[in-house]
Amino acid sequence: MPKPRPLYSRRGRVEILHGSGGRAMAQLVAELFKVAFDNAWLEQGNDAAVLPQVSGRLVMSCDSHVVSPLFFEGGDIGCLSVHGTINDVSMMGAQPLYLTASFILEEGFLFADLERIVASMASAARDAGVSIVAGDTKVVEKGKGDGVFITTTGIGVLREGIVLSGDLAQPGDRILLSGTIGDHGMAVLSRRENLEFDAPIFSDTAPLHGLVANILDCGARVRVLRDPTRGGLATTLNEIAQQSGVGMLLDESAIPVKKPVEAACEFLGLDPLYVANEGKLVAVCAPEDAVHLLEVMRAHPLAREAAAIGEVTEDSRRFVQMATRLGGRRIVDWLAGEPLPRIC
Amino acid sequence: MPKPRPLYSRRGRVEILHGSGGRAMAQLVAELFKVAFDNAWLEQGNDAAVLPQVSGRLVMSCDSHVVSPLFFEGGDIGCLSVHGTINDVSMMGAQPLYLTASFILEEGFLFADLERIVASMASAARDAGVSIVAGDTKVVEKGKGDGVFITTTGIGVLREGIVLSGDLAQPGDRILLSGTIGDHGMAVLSRRENLEFDAPIFSDTAPLHGLVANILDCGARVRVLRDPTRGGLATTLNEIAQQSGVGMLLDESAIPVKKPVEAACEFLGLDPLYVANEGKLVAVCAPEDAVHLLEVMRAHPLAREAAAIGEVTEDSRRFVQMATRLGGRRIVDWLAGEPLPRIC
Numbered sequence: 001m002p003k004p005r006p007l008y009s010r011r012g013r014v015e016i017l018h019g020s021g022g023r024a025m026a027q028l029v030a031e032l033f034k035v036a037f038d039n040a041w042l043e044q045g046n047d048a049a050v051l052p053q054v055s056g057r058l059v060m061s062c063d064s065h066v067v068s069p070l071f072f073e074g075g076d077i078g079c080l081s082v083h084g085t086i087n088d089v090s091m092m093g094a095q096p097l098y099l100t101a102s103f104i105l106e107e108g109f110l111f112a113d114l115e116r117i118v119a120s121m122a123s124a125a126r127d128a129g130v131s132i133v134a135g136d137t138k139v140v141e142k143g144k145g146d147g148v149f150i151t152t153t154g155i156g157v158l159r160e161g162i163v164l165s166g167d168l169a170q171p172g173d174r175i176l177l178s179g180t181i182g183d184h185g186m187a188v189l190s191r192r193e194n195l196e197f198d199a200p201i202f203s204d205t206a207p208l209h210g211l212v213a214n215i216l217d218c219g220a221r222v223r224v225l226r227d228p229t230r231g232g233l234a235t236t237l238n239e240i241a242q243q244s245g246v247g248m249l250l251d252e253s254a255i256p257v258k259k260p261v262e263a264a265c266e267f268l269g270l271d272p273l274y275v276a277n278e279g280k281l282v283a284v285c286a287p288e289d290a291v292h293l294l295e296v297m298r299a300h301p302l303a304r305e306a307a308a309i310g311e312v313t314e315d316s317r318r319f320v321q322m323a324t325r326l327g328g329r330r331i332v333d334w335l336a337g338e339p340l341p342r343i344c
Numbered sequence: 345m346p347k348p349r350p351l352y353s354r355r356g357r358v359e360i361l362h363g364s365g366g367r368a369m370a371q372l373v374a375e376l377f378k379v380a381f382d383n384a385w386l387e388q389g390n391d392a393a394v395l396p397q398v399s400g401r402l403v404m405s406c407d408s409h410v411v412s413p414l415f416f417e418g419g420d421i422g423c424l425s426v427h428g429t430i431n432d433v434s435m436m437g438a439q440p441l442y443l444t445a446s447f448i449l450e451e452g453f454l455f456a457d458l459e460r461i462v463a464s465m466a467s468a469a470r471d472a473g474v475s476i477v478a479g480d481t482k483v484v485e486k487g488k489g490d491g492v493f494i495t496t497t498g499i500g501v502l503r504e505g506i507v508l509s510g511d512l513a514q515p516g517d518r519i520l521l522s523g524t525i526g527d528h529g530m531a532v533l534s535r536r537e538n539l540e541f542d543a544p545i546f547s548d549t550a551p552l553h554g555l556v557a558n559i560l561d562c563g564a565r566v567r568v569l570r571d572p573t574r575g576g577l578a579t580t581l582n583e584i585a586q587q588s589g590v591g592m593l594l595d596e597s598a599i600p601v602k603k604p605v606e607a608a609c610e611f612l613g614l615d616p617l618y619v620a621n622e623g624k625l626v627a628v629c630a631p632e633d634a635v636h637l638l639e640v641m642r643a644h645p646l647a648r649e650a651a652a653i654g655e656v657t658e659d660s661r662r663f664v665q666m667a668t669r670l671g672g673r674r675i676v677d678w679l680a681g682e683p684l685p686r687i688c
Contacts, residue, residue, distance in 0.1 A: 016685045017681070019574075019685065019686075020574060020575065020679060020684075020685065021573065021574025021575030021576075021579055021620070021679060022574075022575045022579055022618075022678055022679030022680055022681075023678040023679065023680050024680075025574075025575075026583075026678070044509065045510060045511070045583075045587055046435070046436060046508075046509055046510050046570075047405060047431075047432040047435040047436065047570060047571065048403045048404060048405030048432045048433050048435065048436045048438070048498075048500075049403065049404050049405065050401055050402075050403050050436055050438075050502060051401060051402040051403065051404060052401060052402075053399070053400060053401050053402070054398075054402060055397070056397060057394055057395060057396060057397050058394075058395040058396075058397070058398060058402075058442075058499070059392045059393065059394050059395065060392060060393050060395060060442060060444060060477060060478055060499065061391060061392030061393065061444070061478050062444035062445075062446045062478055062479065062480050062495070062497055063446065063480045064446040064447070064448050064480050064481075064482045064495060065482075066448060066482045066484050087391075088391040088392045089391075089392050091390070091391040091392065092390060092391065092392045092394055094392070094394075098402075098404060100404060100405070100406035100497050101406075102406045102407065102408040102495045102497075103408070104408050104410060104448070104493055104495075133404060134404055134405050134406055134497075135406065136406050136407045136408050136495075137408075138408045138409075138410045138493075138686075139685070140410050140490060140493075140686065141685070141686075143487060144489070144490040145488065145489060145490070146484060146488040146489070149448055149482075149484075149493070151406070151408060151446045151448075151480075151495035151497075153406055153444050153446075153495075153497035154392075155402070155404065155499060156392075158394060164390075165388065165390055166388075166389060166390050167389070226390075226391060227391065229365065230363075230364060230365025230366075230369075231364065231365030231366045231369075232365075235365055235366055239370075239389075243389055274366075276365070334366055334367040334370070335364060335365060335366030335367065336366055336367050336368075337361070337366075340364075341360045341363065341364065341483070341484075341485070342363075342482075342484065342485075
């Protein structure tokens with residue numbers, strides 16, 4: 001016997017009244033979100049979640065997710081929206097604890113898809129040990145949205161003594177990268193454009209708080225952690241160079257790129273340095289600690305291909321330069337032109 | 345001499361590349377958001393804001409705002425998105441401290457409108473003493489959004505000893521309302537439908553944390569505070585009745601409605617009980633404290649027309665009933681049918 005549709009979804013699709021604040025929305029919250037996210041704070045059923053007291057400085061970050069398509073190899077907008085915010089909180093060295101999730105649904109969106117996305121979020125949050133403690137649902141008319149947009153905000157708590165910031169890189173510091181670049185962007189793009197490559201490309205979307213904890217626990221003097229998402233590795237490194245008032249010199253041959261990603265980038269005329277990642281981080285550390293830190297990173301399942309990719313230089317122009325495979329040097333600029341829209 | 349357009353906006357409209365993570369986005373963040381919201385946390389320029397340690401339990405809430413039109417009498421999506429989240433945090437009795445703001449922009453949206461909205465947010469946040477400490481900007485293609493959607497998430501801190509929750513209403517408790525109902529919804533609707541009434545209708549959008557502080561400081565035994573937004577007063581009271589397992593009996597003649605709002609509702613066949621408010625609250629308190637609490641509320645500029653509108657009853661069916669002006673009784677049900685979409 002087929003399972004009866006839940007009360008909120010008797011017609012199978014999102015309707016305007018699911019965002020009205022009335023009975024249909026209450027059913028959607030009670031039968032979908034509360035069941036999937038399953039925690040005491042959502043059960044409170046109030047306008048806001050009352051959380052325990054935390055000790056330590058708070059870290060807070062938010063991200064809207066508008067990725068298109070919603071489902072791709074290796075992930076979907078649901079787990080992506082959880083990982084993205086967990087990672088931003090983690091990059092300051094904090095332990096992520098609580099998330100909020102706000103949904104902007106387009107009228108006519110399939111509840112079957114929403115259910116799949118919500119299940120993916122719930123599972124990503126559970127795996128990372130964070131709770132989705134509050135939420136919101138709005139519905140816009142057909143043609144005024146695009147299926148679903150998800151905004152997550154996360155808070156975490158910072159242990160005593162941890163100071164990470166994009167303005168702390170110093171000349172001589174080493175630049176480590178936790179793995180291959182371009183996987184997420186090319187996974188989304190190849191699904192969007194219906195490109196078939198010999199080997200499928202999987203998004204690297206993953207929560208990095210565990211890797212960050214290992215990095216902080218190992219005693220290395222780490223100055224900066226940052227995840228190279230939109231704009232790719234090139235933009236992230238330029239941001240750090242800008243903030244710290246330094247230059248960088250990268251070694252092209254040291255930057256890991258998966259073969260299928262490299263091939264797809266070449267085919268499309270894209271540079272993997274500018275393609276988004278969702279499960280990678282850059283660590284800038286004191287030169288004496290680089291070897292040890294690299295070992296620690298490689299021992300973590302999400303950073304087996306970690307590599308030392310360059311060093312911080314003194315440069316008042318704040319240029320990120322790269323020693324190319326052919327023996328030359330080139331400037332690696334900020335992403336400037338039109339790139340890959342709606343990649344996260 | 346006209347002021348030159350800022351760097352991010354040389355063409356005056358949002359382009360896809362403003363959401364790309366590259367240079368155009370960095371300019372938008374630096375020249376618009378950081379300047380308007382102006383605080384040390386945004387200045388950090390990292391993936392997440394590192395905030396001070398707070399003492400007390402945390403309260404966290406989020407809301408997406410998709411109101412249409414973006415500008416209406418008495419407010420706009422900018423101040424609304426600040427007030428909405430401040431109020432949700434305040435309803436738990438917490439002092440709101442920090443907000444995040446995430447923007448989903450439609451390609452082609454006028455920067456002049458975005459600047460106006462951001463200024464309105466900044467001013468609302470400043471007036472309420474909260475800081476917008478982190479943000480995000482995404483851009484979707486023309487026809488995949490609707491100008492701008494804004495999601496805000498707020499955290500606040502709860503003083504020792506304050507326990508408010510929708511499940512604490514007890515038979516005999518009094519129900520107080522801080523002022524007239526329906527103002528916000530009718531202000532938005534009349535602008536959307538280009539309706540001209542004799543007197544203009546202004547949204548009541550306002551931050552309620554100051555009123556809440558006075559309510560909590562006055563010694564009255566308050567069980568529940570809630571702001572009757574989407575779904576209106578009727579839906580909010582039904583939520584409380586449901587959570588507390590009680591009934592309610594309202595006095596229709598005691599519920600304040602402004603004349604122009606009443607006239608507009610009558611003209612459109614709407615019941616003000618179901619129309620959204622953005623600057624009102626319901627307080628449920630012990631019967632002995634109702635007179636004093638009402639005085640305290642009326643002394644605050646945002647609650648001069650506060651009224652005692654009914655009482656909590658014992659009712660296992662959890663019905664909200666109303667003694668009508670004509671001497672009868674009727675059930676005030678949850679909002680069920682299609683209401684006023686995109687009112688917040």
